[in-house]
Amino acid sequence: MSDLNGITVHADCRHFRGDIPCRPNKAHGYVCQDCPSYAPAQQRILLIKLGAIGDVIRTTPLLRRLRQEYPGCYITWLTLTPAILPQQEVDEILKFDFASALQLMARRFDIAINLDKEKEACALLLKVEAGRKFGYTLRETDGVPWPHNEQANHKFLTGVFDQLSLQNQKPYVQEIFELCGFDFQGEEYVFDTHDDKGYNWSALPTGRPRIGLNTGCGDRWTTRLWSDEKWVALITQLQQAGYAPVLLGGEAEDARNRRLHADTGAAYLGTFPLPQFINLLHQMDGIVTQVTMAMHISIALRKPTILMNNIFNPYEFDLYGRGQLVQPDKQCVCFYRGSCQLGTSCMEDLPAEKVLAAVQASVPV
Structure with a gap:
């Protein structure tokens, strides 16, 4: 508590901003003295996870453990994609830029965690003041990313040696929990369904389980792509089995999804901004997808x-006991490669029947 010109100011409160009025002041006219919303931050925690979007999403289970281990903590998350984070569960969301990095280096945290090996993220963990640090830092002698704490060694090494990555049997979420000194206990993601937006999905099919088909895989790892012929076969089999296939994707998949819609009659509603796309996926009973943001x-x-x-x-992937992972009948020899060494992707050796069987086992009609 501080006193400025005879006025009580709770600068340690979770709601206090310093540059503008806090929410309790705006909403109810409260001032710090005798404020019923006063909630002092017990620990201040910095979480650095810049991107990509999918990796940011699958880091959110950490929020549950941090809240459990440090009740009353104030969490600051630095990322390249602020919109994907659960706004109600993170006290301060900062987009990574020079201004954010500058002010973070002028602050002190009780705990700082960096889960990215990008050099700019590692440099920030090196320079920020914190009582305890976890994750990746920057070696000042040669400027390479390096594990800051012993628990980060495993995840670090699997990222720099393919042989160790192939041998790894720990899901990503378990790895980042252990990196922070926690044991993973099946904590779920923290995520916003955007149901409150009131989107109109009257064009979606009804009366049968909806199976979303995310037909793309991004432009980096194109060895994951399935051909149109395979998608047509799966859609036809799903329809015959009593399901309602719904084509999903972004701008990159639009032309393909229009073709598949024309060939099969599978529902396709078009492309949407990210919050609406998330809510569209929420309308599905099951989702078939590659390793993508979807x-x-x-x-x-x-x-x-x-x-x-x-x-x-x-x-690497934890489906939390919901769904199944299916792979081609032929063993893949292109581990983490964006182009196929054999000329034709082994994804063409994944039969539609195998995917259908996984759908039927996961989402009974």
Whole structure:
């Protein structure tokens, strides 16, 4: 508590901003003295997870453990994609830029965690003041990312040696929990369904389980792509089995989804901004997807997820007991490669029947 010109100011309060009035003052006219909303921050925690969007989403289970271990903590999250974070669960969300980095280096935290090996993220953990630090820092002698604490060694090493990555049998979420000194206990994602937006989905099919088909995989790891012929086969089999397939994707998948819609009659509503796309996925009973942002969203929404995987370590993904992971019948030899060494992606050796069986096991008609 501080006293400025005879006025009590609770600068340690979770609501206090310093540059503008706090929410309790704006909403109710409260002032610090005798404020019923006064909530002093017990610990201040900095979490650095910049991107990509899917990795940011699958870091959110940490919020549950941090709240459990440090009741009353004030969490600041630095990221490249602020809009994807649960606004009600993170006290301060900062977009990574020079201004944010500058002010963070002028502050002190009780705990600072960096889960990215990008050099700018590592440099920030090196320079920020914190009582305890976890994750990756920057070696000042040669400027390379390096584990700050012993618990970060495992995740660090699997990221720099393919041999160790192939041997790894720990899901990503377990790895980042252990990096922070926690044991993973199945904590779920923290995520916003955007149901409060009131989107109109009257064009969606009704009366049958809706199976969302996310037909793209991004432009970095194109070895994951499934051909139109495979999608047509799966859609036809789903329709015959009593499901209502719904085509999903962004601008990159729009042309493909229009073709598939024309060929099969599967529902396709078009492309949407990210919050609306998330809510569209929330309308599904199950989701078939590659390792993409949509996969992370599906898991976060607690949907049965049928994950089509070839080039990544299958142990990396935790579906939380909902859904199944399916892989080609032929073993993939292109671990973490963006182009196929054999000329034709082994994804073409994943039969539609195998994906259908996983859907039927996960989402009974």
